[in-house]
Amino acid sequence: MKVELKKEDIKAVVLEWDWDEISIPNNKIQNLVYEEEKSNRHDIHCNFVSIEIDLSFMQEDNRIEKIQGKNIWNVTIISKNNEKFTLTLPSYRKDSYCGETKKIDIAWEYENLCEQHEVKENTFLLQWNELKEQEIYMNEQEMSKFFQKGNLSSIANLTHPLAVELLKRIIEQNTAEENTFNKIEKLSQIHFNNIGEANLNVKKQIEDGISNKMKGYKIEEKYEPIYGLDRYYINVKNGVNHWNFNFIFLTELKNLEKIICAIEPNADTRNYFSRNILVFKDNVNIEETMLDLYRKIYSNRNNIKIENETLLVTTYSKINQMWYHIHKEWNLL
Numbered sequence: 001m002k003v004e005l006k007k008e009d010i011k012a013v014v015l016e017w018d019w020d021e022i023s024i025p026n027n028k029i030q031n032l033v034y035e036e037e038k039s040n041r042h043d044i045h046c047n048f049v050s051i052e053i054d055l056s057f058m059q060e061d062n063r064i065e066k067i068q069g070k071n072i073w074n075v076t077i078i079s080k081n082n083e084k085f086t087l088t089l090p091s092y093r094k095d096s097y098c099g100e101t102k103k104i105d106i107a108w109e110y111e112n113l114c115e116q117h118e119v120k121e122n123t124f125l126l127q128w129n130e131l132k133e134q135e136i137y138m139n140e141q142e143m144s145k146f147f148q149k150g151n152l153s154s155i156a157n158l159t160h161p162l163a164v165e166l167l168k169r170i171i172e173q174n175t176a177e178e179n180t181f182n183k184i185e186k187l188s189q190i191h192f193n194n195i196g197e198a199n200l201n202v203k204k205q206i207e208d209g210i211s212n213k214m215k216g217y218k219i220e221e222k223y224e225p226i227y228g229l230d231r232y233y234i235n236v237k238n239g240v241n242h243w244n245f246n247f248i249f250l251t252e253l254k255n256l257e258k259i260i261c262a263i264e265p266n267a268d269t270r271n272y273f274s275r276n277i278l279v280f281k282d283n284v285n286i287e288e289t290m291l292d293l294y295r296k297i298y299s300n301r302n303n304i305k306i307e308n309e310t311l312l313v314t315t316y317s318k319i320n321q322m323w324y325h326i327h328k329e330w331n332l333l
Contacts, residue, residue, distance in 0.1 A: 002048075005032045005077070013051065014076040015067065015126075018108070022066065028057040030123060032077075034087055042085040045331070047130040049075060049087055058124040070115040072126075073108065090114040090130040091333045097151055098142035107333035136327065137320040140251060140281075147232045147247065153219040157330050163219055163234050164206060167245060169322045170277060171203040174312045181309065183287045190294055190304040198308040202273045206236070206243060226262065227255040244274040249316075251281065253289060257296050260311070277312045279319065286313055 010026045035048035058064050075087040093110035113135075118125040138146055152163035173179070175196045184190055222233040230249040235242065246263055250256065256278075263276060280286050290313065298304045326332075 002033065002035045005034075009080060011078045011080050011082065014078065015072050016074045016076060017067070017069075017072045020066070022063055024051075024053055024057065028054045030054065042083075043088060044085060045088045046128070047090055049089055049126075049128045051075070051126045053124045053126065055119060055122045055124045064117075064124065067117070070111045070113075070117070071108070072112070072115060088331075089128045091128075092131050092136050092327070093333050094136065094138075094142075096333070098138050098146040098149070100145070112333075133321070133324045136324055137317070138323070140249070140316065143316060143319065144230050144249065147230070148223050150221055152232075152234060153221055155330075155332065160217075161219060162326065163221070163245075164236065165326055166319070166322060167234075167243075168203055168206060169326075170312055170314050171199050173314060173318065175199045175203075180286055180290060180313045184291050184294070187287055188291050188294075188304075190291070190306065192309050193305055193307045195306075195309045199312070202243065202275065205241060205273060227259055228252075229255070229259070231263075242272045244272075246276045247279060248276060249279045250284075253284070256289070256293055260293065260297065275310055275312050277314060280313065280315050282315050282317050284315075286315075 007026050007029055010029060010032070012026060013024045013029055013032065015022045015024070030052035031050070032052075033048075033050045034044070034046045037045045037047045039045065072089065074089065076084055077087065078084050089112070092113045093107045094113055096107040096110040099110070112128075114128045114131055116125075116127045116129070118127070152166065153161050155162040157165075174181070179196075181192050181195055185192065217238045218236075220235045220237075224231050224233055226248070229251060230247075232247040232249075234245045234247070236245075237243075248259060248263075260276065280289070290311075294304060294306070298306075
C-alpha cells in the first residue's frame with residue numbers, strides 16, 4: 001500500500017544512523033511517500049520510501065556529507081500531535097556478507113545498496129527501493145567469501161542459524177519430485193534405494209535437534225580447499241546427534257571423482273549423518289555429469305544399486321535464490 005503524507009500532518013522527519021540523526025522540519029520537506037509491506041503498531045516495514053528535501057537545508061552544516069555512506073538506519077516521522085512512527089527501510093548491505101574482509105562484521109556499518117541520493121534542481125532526493133532478486137546475487141568469488149567469513153553460523157533467526165536453514169532447503173530441493181537423482185534413474189540403469197527417505201530423515205533429525213531454541217546446539221565451520229577447489233565443512237552438534245556437511249564448489253570438474261572418493265563420509269547411523277553437497281556452475285549438465293561419475297566409481301556396471309546416497313547437489317544460482325528468500329523472510333540488513 002502506497003502512502004503519501006501531507007506536509008501539514010508532519011511536524012518533523014528524523015533520519016537516524018550510527019547513533020546520529022538529522023531532524024528535518026516540515027517546512028523543509030517537499031514530499032514524502034512510502035510503500036508499506038507490513039506494519040507492527042508504530043513500526044512500518046517498507047519496500048519503498050521517497051523523501052524530497054529542500055537542497056539548501058541539506059547543504060547546511062555538512063548534512064549531505066554526513067550521509068554519504070548511504071547508511072541511514074531508520075526514518076522516524078513525528079506527527080503534528082507528537083506521535084512517532086518508524087519506517088523500517090529496505091536494506092541490503094552486501095559487503096557485510098561477502099566483502100573483502102574475512103572477519104565477521106556488523107552489518108550496520110556497511111553501505112545500504114537500496115539507498116540512493118540525487119540532487120534535482122533545488123531538491124535533495126532520498127530514496128530506498130527494495131532490490132530485485134538477481135541484484136543481490138553473489139558471483140563465485142563473493143560466494144566463496146560469504147562462506148569463509150563464518151556467516152552460516154553467525155546469522156540466525158530466533159530458532160536456528162543460516163547454516164541449518166540453508167541445509168534444510170537444499171535437502172528439500174533434493175527430495176522434490178523432479179530432483180537430479182530421479183532424472184539420473186530415468187537416464188540410466190542406476191537405482192538409488194531409499195534416497196528420498198534418507199534425506200527426509202536427515203531433515204527431520206535437524207529440525208528435531210533445533211526445536212528447543214538452540215539449547216545445547218553448536219556449529220563448527222572450517223574452510224578446507226581440496227584439489228584446488230573451495231570446500232566448506234560444517235559440523236552441527238546437539239547432544240549425541242551429529243550432522244556433517246561438506247560444501248564443494250565445483251568451478252571445474254576434472255577432479256570430481258577424486259574429490260568424492262577422498263571425502264566419502266561415514267555411513268549413517270542413528271545419531272550421525274554426513275552429506276557432501278556438490279555446488280555446480282549453472283552451465284553444467286548435472287545429470288549427465290553425475291551419471292558419468294557413478295559409472296566411473298562403480299566400474300561401469302549396469303543395474304547399479306546405491307543405498308542411501310550421501311551426495312546432495314545444487315547450483316550457484318539455487319543457493320543465491322535461497323539466500324534471497326532467507327534474507328527477505330528473516331528481515332536481514
